[in-house]
Structure formats: C-alpha cells, structure tokens
Amino acid sequence: MTTPASQLPQARRRKKNPLPYLLAGAVLAGLLAYIIFGNLAQSIEYFVTPTEYQAEKASLQGRTVRIGGLVKAVSYDRATLDLHFNVTDGGATFPVVYQGAVSDLFKENQGVVVRGVFNARNVFQANELIVKHSEEYRVPRSQGELKDMLKNAKDANAEGQ
Numbered sequence: 080m081t082t083p084a085s086q087l088p089q090a091r092r093r094k095k096n097p098l099p100y101l102l103a104g105a106v107l108a109g110l111l112a113y114i115i116f117g118n119l120a121q122s123i124e125y126f127v128t129p130t131e132y133q134a135e136k137a138s139l140q141g142r143t144v145r146i147g148g149l150v151k152a153v154s155y156d157r158a159t160l161d162l163h164f165n166v167t168d169g170g171a172t173f174p175v176v177y178q179g180a181v182s183d184l185f186k187e188n189q190g191v192v193v194r195g196v197f198n199a200r201n202v203f204q205a206n207e208l209i210v211k212h213s214e215e216y217r218v219p220r221s222q223g224e225l226k227d228m229l230k231n232a233k234d235a236n237a238e239g240q
C-alpha cells in the first residue's frame with residue numbers, strides 16, 4: 080500500500096547552530112582590530128618638550144624622538160645649509176643641528192618640532208624640521224588691502240635678510 084506524496088509527513092528541518100558563525104565573526108573582528116590598532120600605535124609619533132625629554136632621558140636615550148618647543152639663537156648658513164639653533168620650552172633648552180633647506184616660516188620665537196636623535200655631546204641631530212605656522216588666513220577685501228599685504232610681506236622679507 081503506497082500513500083500519495085501529499086500524505087507523507089513533512090520532513091523535519093535541522094536547526095543550524097549559530098555558534099560557529101558567531102565565533103568566526105568574533106575572531107575576524109578581533110584580528111581586524113589588532114591589525115588596525117597595532118599599526119596605528121607603531122605609526123603615531125608624539126613629540127616631547129625639552130623638559131619632558133630631560134625627565135625621561137634614560138628611556139628615550141638613543142631612540143629617534145620628536146622634540147617640540149620655541150626656536151632661539153638661530154644661525155643658518157645658506158651656502159652650506161647648516162642650521163644651528165636652540166629649542167626651548169622655558170624649562171629646558173637643547174642645541175639642535177640640522178642640515179638642509181629651511182622654510183621662510185622658520186625664525187626666532189617660532190614654534191618648531193624636530194625629529195632626530197641626541198648625539199654623544201647631548202646635541203640634537205635633527206633629520207626633519209616641522210615649522211609651526213599661523214592658522215589665520217585673511218582674504219583681502221579690496222585692491223588696497225592686497226597692496227598693503229604685499230608691501231608688508233616685502234618689508235618683512237627685507238628685515239629677515
């Protein structure tokens with residue numbers, strides 16, 4: 080005796096366990112977070128002030144660091160591109176030596192961040208120089224303001240040379 084297909088009991092569907100999918104998703108999310116934050120931590124470089132460097136000198140000695148502060152006692156030879164200056168934060172001061180072209184924004188009492196290492200004579204040998212510039216930009220509203228702005232820029236360059 081055969082029963083028609085319409086009278087057969089409906090087959091039970093097997094419930095799939097979601098645990099393997101959840102575990103695989105958690106592992107992938109963890110791996111992705113490790114890659115992103117691991118590389119981010121290696122690429123972030125904070126700068127220290129001269130006072131902070133002096134306090135942490137033992138742990139920072141011989142490592143490439145960034146030091147930020149104000150520029151003092153500038154000596155620059157345009158022919159040889161040798162730059163000597165002091166970087167200070169008011170509490171500590173270090174001499175800095177840099178070889179290379181210098182931005183026109185670089186001047187006395189200007190903010191600077193230098194990247195490099197201290198040599199045996201406790202002189203900071205910089206291989207990168209980042210000059211802080213004004214964040215203020217004003218568009219001249221008239222031809223007269225533009226002429227005044229250009230005249231002031233020429234006067235400032237003449238004084239700096």
